[in-house]
Amino acid sequence: GNSVTQMEGPVTLSEEAFLTINCTYTATGYPSLFWYVQYPGEGLQLLLKATKADDKGSNKGFEATYRKETTSFHLEKGSVQVSDSAVYFCALSDPIDSGNTGKLIFGQGTTLQVKP
Amino acid sequence: DGGITQSPKYLFRKEGQNVTLSCEQNLNHDAMYWYRQDPGQGLRLIYYSQIVNDFQKGDIAEGYSVSREKKESFPLTVTSAQKNPTAFYLCASSIAWRDNQPQHFGDGTRLSIL
Numbered sequence: 591g592n593s594v595t596q597m598e599g600p601v602t603l604s605e606e607a608f609l610t611i612n613c614t615y616t617a618t619g620y621p622s623l624f625w626y627v628q629y630p631g632e633g634l635q636l637l638l639k640a641t642k643a644d645d646k647g648s649n650k651g652f653e654a655t656y657r658k659e660t661t662s663f664h665l666e667k668g669s670v671q672v673s674d675s676a677v678y679f680c681a682l683s684d685p686i687d688s689g690n691t692g693k694l695i696f697g698q699g700t701t702l703q704v705k706p
Numbered sequence: 707d708g709g710i711t712q713s714p715k716y717l718f719r720k721e722g723q724n725v726t727l728s729c730e731q732n733l734n735h736d737a738m739y740w741y742r743q744d745p746g747q748g749l750r751l752i753y754y755s756q757i758v759n760d761f762q763k764g765d766i767a768e769g770y771s772v773s774r775e776k777k778e779s780f781p782l783t784v785t786s787a788q789k790n791p792t793a794f795y796l797c798a799s800s801i802a803w804r805d806n807q808p809q810h811f812g813d814g815t816r817l818s819i820l
Contacts, residue, residue: 594748624808633712633796633811634749679748693739693764694809696748 592617596697609667613680621682623663628677708733712812727782727815729797738780743794
């Protein structure tokens, strides 16, 4: 079945460091891919998305490119801030061409800690 | 402001008791979802509803029940049959279940056992 695998955390960085959080997926067809962020005690917020191969999603300095050939959607940011400390979830939705139900399949989440 | 409201924020359940978690949205979204989040894990789908008066089981539906009588409301009942209910419960909605629309989430309800 469809699945998402993220790098294990926590990831601890100093402020202004470069961030990469790896995400790979297994799916038939062409799923849409998402990154969500969860701050402590809150629900998830959509960070960015990409709906087809080679699309680049971007928001608030974060970027991720849909790589069909490597089945990956790695999250990157050039210079992290303390306020970026949160849990980041990679997710995919059922491909439209395989009976899309709108369900999201999530990775296990990666905790990011940014120190001043 | 449009959004999803979950209540209560914290909920305690006694043994053998059913409890109901509220989820209301004013985004005019057709689809709604319930997820369960356990520490250090991703979200797992409990139930989802693609349209009013219709819902389907997700991956971990046993011990839970839902209803979708109104477009804006999708309450989740955690029954006494759910033996390990302690978790963070998240409700979400999307414009439509097709077209891979992103889901919008509420702030969650944390359920604990007394």
